[in-house]
Amino acid sequence: MASDESKPLLEVRNLRKYYPIRKGFQKRMVGYTKAVDGVSFVVPEGRTMGLVGESGCGKTTTARCILRAIEPDGGEVIFHDQQLGAVDVVSADKKTLHQLRRNMQMIFQDPYSSLNPRMTLLDIVGEPLVVNNVAKGRELEDRVAELLRLVGLRPEYMRRYPHAFSGGQRQRIGIARALALNPRLVVADEPVSALDVSIQAQTLNLLQDLQEQFHLSYIFVAHDLSVVEHVSDAVAVMYVGKLVETAETDEFYLHPRHPYTEALLSAVPRAEARVQKERIILTGEVPDPANPPSGCCFHPRCRYAEAICSQEEPSLREIEPGHFVACHFADELTLKGVA
Numbered sequence: 001m002a003s004d005e006s007k008p009l010l011e012v013r014n015l016r017k018y019y020p021i022r023k024g025f026q027k028r029m030v031g032y033t034k035a036v037d038g039v040s041f042v043v044p045e046g047r048t049m050g051l052v053g054e055s056g057c058g059k060t061t062t063a064r065c066i067l068r069a070i071e072p073d074g075g076e077v078i079f080h081d082q083q084l085g086a087v088d089v090v091s092a093d094k095k096t097l098h099q100l101r102r103n104m105q106m107i108f109q110d111p112y113s114s115l116n117p118r119m120t121l122l123d124i125v126g127e128p129l130v131v132n133n134v135a136k137g138r139e140l141e142d143r144v145a146e147l148l149r150l151v152g153l154r155p156e157y158m159r160r161y162p163h164a165f166s167g168g169q170r171q172r173i174g175i176a177r178a179l180a181l182n183p184r185l186v187v188a189d190e191p192v193s194a195l196d197v198s199i200q201a202q203t204l205n206l207l208q209d210l211q212e213q214f215h216l217s218y219i220f221v222a223h224d225l226s227v228v229e230h231v232s233d234a235v236a237v238m239y240v241g242k243l244v245e246t247a248e249t250d251e252f253y254l255h256p257r258h259p260y261t262e263a264l265l266s267a268v269p270r271a272e273a274r275v276q277k278e279r280i281i282l283t284g285e286v287p288d289p290a291n292p293p294s295g296c297c298f299h300p301r302c303r304y305a306e307a308i309c310s311q312e313e314p315s316l317r318e319i320e321p322g323h324f325v326a327c328h329f330a331d332e333l334t335l336k337g338v339a
Contacts, residue, residue, distance in 0.1 A: 008080065009217045010043040010066070010185055015075035015090075017058075017065050021290055033290040035061045036072070037241040040316070043185070048211070048218040050232030050249070052225060052264070054286060058241040059221050060109075063187045066219065067104055068097060079104065079185070102132060105178040109190040111170035115162040121148065121173060122158040128180040147176040151206060168199035172206070179210065187219045192227060204231055225268050229253055229338075234322075237261050240297040241289050243316055247323040254337045257325040259302045262335040270338075278336070296328070304333060 017036040020029045036058045043049045051059045065072040068089055077089040079100055087100060105128075108114035115124055125144045129135045135143050145155035151172040162170055171191060178186055188207065192200040208231060210216060222228050228235055229249060236246040237260065245258040256262045263280040282301045287293055293300055299309035308328055316326040327333070 007045065008042045008078075009045045010080070010219075011076070011078040012042070012062075012066060013040050013076040013078070015039045015062065015065055015077065016073050017061055017070065018073050031290055034241045034292070035289060036065060037289075038075075039238070039241075039243050040075075041236050041243065041246055043217050043219060044233075045184070045217055046211070046215045047233040048220050048231055050228035050235040051219060051221045051238065052223060052228055052235060053238035055223065056286065056289075057238040058289070059238050060189055062238070063106075063189055063219055063221050067101070067106055067187060068092075069106070082184075102181045103184045105181065105183040105186050107171075107174050107178050107186060107188040107191045110194055111167050111174055112162075112194075114174055115170055117162055120159055120161055121153075124162070124173060125158070125176045125180060128177065132181060134181065143180070144176075147180060150179065150210070151176045166199075167195050168203060171195060171203055175203075175206065175210070179214070182214070183216070185217045185219070187221070189221045190223070191220075193222065193224065200227065207231065225264060229268075237264070240287050240292055242297065242326065243324075244298065244326045245324065246316075251320070251323055252337075256335045256337050257319060257323065257330040257333065258298075258327045259304050259333070259335065260298050262337075265338050266336070268338050296326070304329060 015036055016038060018032040018034050021031045021033060022028060023030050039062050041049060051062065053059050061070060064070040066077050072090050075090060078086050079089055080086050081100060081103060084096065084099060087096060089100060092100060122141065122144050125147055126140050129140055129143060144158050148155050148157060153169065153172055165173065192203050195203060204227065211218065220228065220231055232249050234246065234248050235252045237244050239260050245256065245261045253265065256265055263282050266278060266280040284301045287297055295310040295312055296314055299305040302309065314326045314328050316324050318324050319330050
């Protein structure tokens with residue numbers, strides 16, 4: 001992994017996305033589904049932030065709000081652009097946003113539905129270059145050929161259509177498209193979850209090689225903590241639209257400080273057959289983000305919960321340098337990590 005710990009490239013501050021709930025014949029608004037509720041974190045240059053949590057916790061919505069693929073309802077997303085300086089993506093006008101998006105790209109989860117089946121690889125990978133008036137004609141073909149080589153595909157494939165490729169090859173095409181404009185930030189939305197394990201490893205190694213070669217920063221959205229450990233410099237855990245813990249990767253896996261993180265880590269498979277560990281089975285269901293419980297959202301499922309947990313919502317506080325936790329008892333609990 002890139003080890004540069006220079007100035008932040010991206011600062012997310014109190015990001016919010018609420019979806020209105022409407023009922024009745026007149027579709028009157030009766031409440032909100034809080035998909036993203038006050039999320040804050042920092043992504044330094046050349047580093048990877050892993051964003052993890054159960055399905056429906058809001059991690060993909062967070063990633064898309066950062067790029068304004070979904071319009072956020074509040075908060076700030078400060079991107080430090082080399083030409084424009086520090087710009088708030090949330091409040092940026094259309095012209096500024098167009099300039100910013102050259103430096104902010106996305107790799108989608110499904111390599112089958114994210115590629116237009118009626119377009120050749122030349123059209124798919126070259127589209128960002130055409131739209132931004134970067135290249136055309138012979139120059140465009142040369143640039144697409146270079147990008148295909150970069151991700152391990154043959155340049156002569158550029159005349160073929162997506163149906164001619166496997167899932168792993170299609171994801172490489174998506175990576176090539178994301179890199180077409182030489183971005184500084186790439187948001188990878190579960191880029192290997194639809195791939196076989198062996199192909200996952202190849203794709204992850206490719207992403208790491210590209211990060212070192214081009215000094216890229218990643219936001220890596222996933223639910224597989226084994227994958228996140230392999231690629232991330234820091235990890236942030238979401239639960240019902242909120243961040244509950246964030247820390248450097250080694251600290252996160254060795255010394256979790258939130259009960260939800262401990263439960264997630266207990267499910268990480270171990271290669272050592274002789275190692276016995278206790279699997280923590282969470283009781284109950286994930287709360288409805290349209291009607292979350294009072295106090296800490298996790299308290300109905302937490303085996304350490306006390307009265308205060310149902311009465312007061314814990315704030316995300318720094319208990320050690322770079323280690324933030326939203327738990328009333330983070331200083332008192334001794335939780336099990338993954339060695």
